Amino acid sequence: xxxxxxxxxxxxxAALPISVLQEIQESFLNLGxxxxxxLEISHRSKEFEEILNDAIIRTKRLLQLxxxxxxxxxQGGASLQFLMVPLNFLSEGKSADYVNTGTWSTxxxxxxxxxxxxxxxxxxxxxxxxxxxxxxxxxxEDAVYVHITSNNTIKGTQWAxxxxxxxxxxxxxxxxxxxxxxxxxxxxxxxxxxxxKNIGPAGVCMVIVREDMLDxxxxxxxxxxxxxxxxxxxSLFNTPPCLAVYTVQxxxxxxxxxxxxxxxxxxxxxxxATTLYDFIDSSDFYQGTAEPQSRSLMNVTFRLPNxxxxxxxxxxxxEQGLGGLKGHRSVGxxxxxxxxxxxxxxxESLVDxxxxxxxxxx
Amino acid sequence: xxxxxxxxxxxxxAALPISVLQEIQESFLNLGxxxxxxLEISHRSKEFEEILNDAIIRTKRLLQLxxxxxxxxxQGGASLQFLMVPLNFLSEGKSADYVNTGTWSTxxxxxxxxxxxxxxxxxxxxxxxxxxxxxxxxxxEDAVYVHITSNNTIKGTQWAxxxxxxxxxxxxxxxxxxxxxxxxxxxxxxxxxxxxKNIGPAGVCMVIVREDMLDxxxxxxxxxxxxxxxxxxxSLFNTPPCLAVYTVQxxxxxxxxxxxxxxxxxxxxxxxATTLYDFIDSSDFYQGTAEPQSRSLMNVTFRLPNxxxxxxxxxxxxEQGLGGLKGHRSVGxxxxxxxxxxxxxxxESLVDxxxxxxxxxx
Numbered sequence: 198x199x200x201x202x203x204x205x206x207x208x209x210x211a212a213l214p215i216s217v218l219q220e221i222q223e224s225f226l227n228l229g230x231x232x233x234x235x236l237e238i239s240h241r242s243k244e245f246e247e248i249l250n251d252a253i254i255r256t257k258r259l260l261q262l263x264x265x266x267x268x269x270x271x272q273g274g275a276s277l278q279f280l281m282v283p284l285n286f287l288s289e290g291k292s293a294d295y296v297n298t299g300t301w302s303t304x305x306x307x308x309x310x311x312x313x314x315x316x317x318x319x320x321x322x323x324x325x326x327x328x329x330x331x332x333x334x335x336x337x338e339d340a341v342y343v344h345i346t347s348n349n350t351i352k353g354t355q356w357a358x359x360x361x362x363x364x365x366x367x368x369x370x371x372x373x374x375x376x377x378x379x380x381x382x383x384x385x386x387x388x389x390x391x392x393x394k395n396i397g398p399a400g401v402c403m404v405i406v407r408e409d410m411l412d413x414x415x416x417x418x419x420x421x422x423x424x425x426x427x428x429x430x431x432s433l434f435n436t437p438p439c440l441a442v443y444t445v446q447x448x449x450x451x452x453x454x455x456x457x458x459x460x461x462x463x464x465x466x467x468x469x470a471t472t473l474y475d476f477i478d479s480s481d482f483y484q485g486t487a488e489p490q491s492r493s494l495m496n497v498t499f500r501l502p503n504x505x506x507x508x509x510x511x512x513x514x515x516e517q518g519l520g521g522l523k524g525h526r527s528v529g530x531x532x533x534x535x536x537x538x539x540x541x542x543x544x545e546s547l548v549d550x551x552x553x554x555x556x557x558x559x
Numbered sequence: 560x561x562x563x564x565x566x567x568x569x570x571x572x573a574a575l576p577i578s579v580l581q582e583i584q585e586s587f588l589n590l591g592x593x594x595x596x597x598l599e600i601s602h603r604s605k606e607f608e609e610i611l612n613d614a615i616i617r618t619k620r621l622l623q624l625x626x627x628x629x630x631x632x633x634q635g636g637a638s639l640q641f642l643m644v645p646l647n648f649l650s651e652g653k654s655a656d657y658v659n660t661g662t663w664s665t666x667x668x669x670x671x672x673x674x675x676x677x678x679x680x681x682x683x684x685x686x687x688x689x690x691x692x693x694x695x696x697x698x699x700e701d702a703v704y705v706h707i708t709s710n711n712t713i714k715g716t717q718w719a720x721x722x723x724x725x726x727x728x729x730x731x732x733x734x735x736x737x738x739x740x741x742x743x744x745x746x747x748x749x750x751x752x753x754x755x756k757n758i759g760p761a762g763v764c765m766v767i768v769r770e771d772m773l774d775x776x777x778x779x780x781x782x783x784x785x786x787x788x789x790x791x792x793x794s795l796f797n798t799p800p801c802l803a804v805y806t807v808q809x810x811x812x813x814x815x816x817x818x819x820x821x822x823x824x825x826x827x828x829x830x831x832a833t834t835l836y837d838f839i840d841s842s843d844f845y846q847g848t849a850e851p852q853s854r855s856l857m858n859v860t861f862r863l864p865n866x867x868x869x870x871x872x873x874x875x876x877x878e879q880g881l882g883g884l885k886g887h888r889s890v891g892x893x894x895x896x897x898x899x900x901x902x903x904x905x906x907e908s909l910v911d912x913x914x915x916x917x918x919x920x921x
Contacts, residue, residue: 201589201592201594202588202589202594202595203593203594203595205594205595205599207595207599207600207601208601209798210598210599210600210601210602210798210801211599212595212599213596213598213599215588218587218588218596218598219588221587222584222587222588225580225583225584225587226564226577226580226581226584227563227564230563231565231882232563232564232565232567232880232882233564233565233567233569233574233882234575234580236572236575236580236759236760236761236806237567237569237572237573237574237575237760238569238572239569239570239572239883240572240761241888272634272635272636272639272762272800273634273635273639273783274634274797274798275797276782276783276796276797277634277635277783279782279783280781280782280783280784304782307782308781308782308783311779311780311781311782312781391798393798397598398598398599398800398801398802399598399602399798399799399800399801399802400634400762400763400799400800400801400802400803401762401800417673418673419642419670419673419674420638420641420642420666420669420670420673421635421638421639421641421642421670422642434638435636435637435638436571436572436636436753436755436761437761437762438634438760438761438762438800438803439572439760439761439762440760440761440762440802440803441762441800441802444598518594520593520594520595521601526603
């Protein structure tokens, strides 16, 4: 840990690998001998083209995507994808299935409805405050896609295995767990992920789309809302957020070259989450809020005996250099977000702090 | 000029003040004692709230906006605004006037048409390859707005004075000249500007909207495409592009504290443009392409006697540390973009180089 840096458990924007930040910092006035900052180079320059294409190649290699998939970079975050997905894929007479597992799924459902599209909410865990992932869901065979949120940052739940949707492709919001584990890519028609949790900073959304899904896109929708625009122009129809794409490239490089790929990342993430959950389960002072089988490996949500103690906990942790532990303002409590760039050492430090805090206040 | 930095005449993303880049670089691992990078802090943190609000206050002060105006930050660039403007303001039965002064106006017109909105192209300079700004235009009194592109980066033209539209508010794409000169703000209903030319990096668009225009926004459009969403949440409905907003804040601070405000910026920009145009006019080797009365103070477009010489010119300039002088791929020729952050010294160096090149090749 560098002097003055904290262990960052923010839910997003979140911790980034220190080596990535250092590389951006070092090249900030002069990127690769161009004599310009990454903020100043042309998005049509050789320098940026290399960055963009390297980010795409690394994404394909890490997720083992074949040539049936395209990797796009779009602004507007996952929130814009909530409307782009139904706008692009649900023309007149078509419908999609949605599974509601929390705040973000609910928003995705809402945007499809605003557009007047036909969708079916085929399962929901709202009956138990979204503390679990629904099972044994019956999907419509004629659905164009099944929409799920793979990890729920606010409620701390995650699909451990993706549902069997038969021949219907899954469209998944993976904002908070993309690149945290291996994927069975053949199940997916489209994956989208705001970068600011596992793969980069705020300001860019990675979209992975299967070629045949692009055939569904109507020719008459606004240019900036059509996946065809990004697919046909390699995400360079208009000026992309260059620094954000550059950061994603460096994070993926770190993931491949420093961590050693997705399998190793998955093992490490499992170890981090287990370290934290095992301690929580061993304590009567801390209570996990998600159903054990549905627990997220990315966002560990827990409560203390009362809100006053939770407030003290968050504050005392920050004073010890452990930041971002407050739960989402909509649910309260505490949350440790332990995305890819959060080290095992950070998690162990947190557990040590939790033990000490319990001793003092338990 | 710092060692290894070039004079950057890129059309966008473009040069930024070196002091701004240095401040970002210095704080890149630890923003304001937070122990986190600007890429890692929460968008709901005290630190980011201060950055965002300071950017808004400086915008209002620089442009002398009263409380009837709101300043928003939206992703997707000007290209997304092309569709947001008609989607938000043209409900059933309403129409708008558009003036076509080049590539970007043409795109704005196209997006309104894709949405099926009623618009009138009341003037165009397409008849002379967009080399001038139309005059004596008759606008429709019942138009909801008049859309113009205040500066045309590709053709090198600019509205020296904004048209008299009576009581109809102007909606202006000011991506390439925002903050380059003072404004008569009372003429405008909405101003939008992709940041990557005069006020920051790619990845954020500044939108200045007059309160009464917000009353036109229908309640049933997608959340991320509604100005109401950004206005009611101070641009924090979803995660904003934090680094881009931070850079805008620092550029505006530089504009106020180092340059001394918009009047001084305007004077300096005038001097830079005059220096370059006066030299071009004195030469038979270089030919300006825009009509003198319509010339842009931001993008100086010119031709050399033939394309082979233009190619040599761009290459030789780069070898002398003068970058980004190639004209837009759609029109060819040469172009020097001399936005706010491009110094008079850079322009004088360019003129010196142009003289020497003419001597060798003229």
